[in-house]
Amino acid sequence: MPYGLWGVRVCRLIAAFLKRMVTEIDMTESESVVCVVDDDPAVRDSLSWLLSSVDLEVATFASAQEFIDAYDPDQQGCVLVDVRMPGMSGLELQEELSARDTNLPVIVITGHSDVQMAVRAMKAGAFDFIEKPFNDQALLDLVQKAIEENRSTIQVQSQQNEIRNRFSSLSPREQEVLSQIVAGEPNKRIAFNLGLSEKTVEAHRAKVMEKTRASSLAELIKMATILAAGKGNP
Numbered sequence: 001m002p003y004g005l006w007g008v009r010v011c012r013l014i015a016a017f018l019k020r021m022v023t024e025i026d027m028t029e030s031e032s033v034v035c036v037v038d039d040d041p042a043v044r045d046s047l048s049w050l051l052s053s054v055d056l057e058v059a060t061f062a063s064a065q066e067f068i069d070a071y072d073p074d075q076q077g078c079v080l081v082d083v084r085m086p087g088m089s090g091l092e093l094q095e096e097l098s099a100r101d102t103n104l105p106v107i108v109i110t111g112h113s114d115v116q117m118a119v120r121a122m123k124a125g126a127f128d129f130i131e132k133p134f135n136d137q138a139l140l141d142l143v144q145k146a147i148e149e150n151r152s153t154i155q156v157q158s159q160q161n162e163i164r165n166r167f168s169s170l171s172p173r174e175q176e177v178l179s180q181i182v183a184g185e186p187n188k189r190i191a192f193n194l195g196l197s198e199k200t201v202e203a204h205r206a207k208v209m210e211k212t213r214a215s216s217l218a219e220l221i222k223m224a225t226i227l228a229a230g231k232g233n234p
Contacts, residue, residue, distance in 0.1 A: 032077040032147045033057045037067045037093065038109070039085045047080065050136055051143065064088035068096060076154060078105045078127065078146035083114045091121050098125040103153050105146035109134070163223045166212045174211070177204040181217070182224045 034056050036047045044060040051058045057077070061067040064081070065088050079097070081090040088096070094106045105127030110118040118129035127146045130139055170178060173194075180190040187205065191198045214220035 031057050032150065033059050033075060034077055034143055034147075035059050035061065035067060035075075035079045035104075037061045037064055037079060037081040037085075037090070039063060039082070043082070050140070054140055056143065056147075064090065064093035064096075067093065071100075073100070073102065075104065076147075076150055078107060078143060078150060080107050080109065080143065083108050083110045083117050083121065083129075089117075091117050091124070094121045094126050095124050103150055103157075105150055107142055107146055160226060160229075163212075163227055166223070167227065169211045170208060174204050174208050177201060178208050178212075178220075178224075181205065181208065182221060 034051050036044055036051070036058060038044050038047070038060075039062055041062070044062070048058045048060055059070075061070070064085060067079070067081075068088070079093075081093055083090040090108050094108065097104060097106060106121070106125070108118045108121045108126050108129040109132060110129050111132050115129075115131070118126075118131075121129060127149065128142055130142060167175075167178070176194055177190060180193060185193065187198050187201045190196070190205075191201045194201070196204075208214075209220065212220060212223060214223060
């Protein structure tokens with residue numbers, strides 16, 4: 001089979017497995033909230049009205065510090081912040097959230113003279129920036145895109161955590177057998193490599209399949225691949 005076609009099939013198999021995992025993982029989705037951070041009450045009210053008009057949940061904060069004080073690391077949604085504010089600036093807020101390794105995308109609102117600051121925020125991990133005066137629909141589209149990315153990131157992390165939990169239940173010997181299986185070694189070779197009998201390898205292999213809840217060898221390898229993509233180790 002040509003390598004390109006094989007790669008496409010592997011990608012399709014992994015995508016199908018991820019889709020099935022979503023139905024298996026018991027994950028309670030919390031409401032996505034758009035956090036508006038701006039020192040100008042008129043701007044907060046205007047943005048709150050605009051976002052609420054399309055049924056988005058909104059929370060407003062008069063300063064970056066007020067947002068930090070109320071920050072919930074499990075919160076889903078995104079942050080909409082003005083780049084220039086008294087005290088902690090929008091850029092400093094972005095850097096603080098980046099240091100906390102948050103999943104919340106940050107959209108920076110900037111004036112024309114602040115574009116360089118917005119670019120700096122992007123380099124620090126901001127999702128995007130939008131210049132004043134902005135088009136309402138453009139802002140709404142950007143917010144929706146940020147929320148979708150946040151949901152996608154959380155979903156992938158949940159899938160990886162579920163798989164990691166399954167693999168962590170393996171004993172040290174089962175971990176060794178798993179590594180050999182993922183490397184494509186047959187039972188006879190695994191037995192030789194680990195100094196075991198084939199019957200013992202077969203027993204360990206059955207335990208690996210049971211504990212990881214893999215229905216096939218292909219599924220076991222897919223789970224290992226997903227963990228590797230998330231820099232996890234089976």
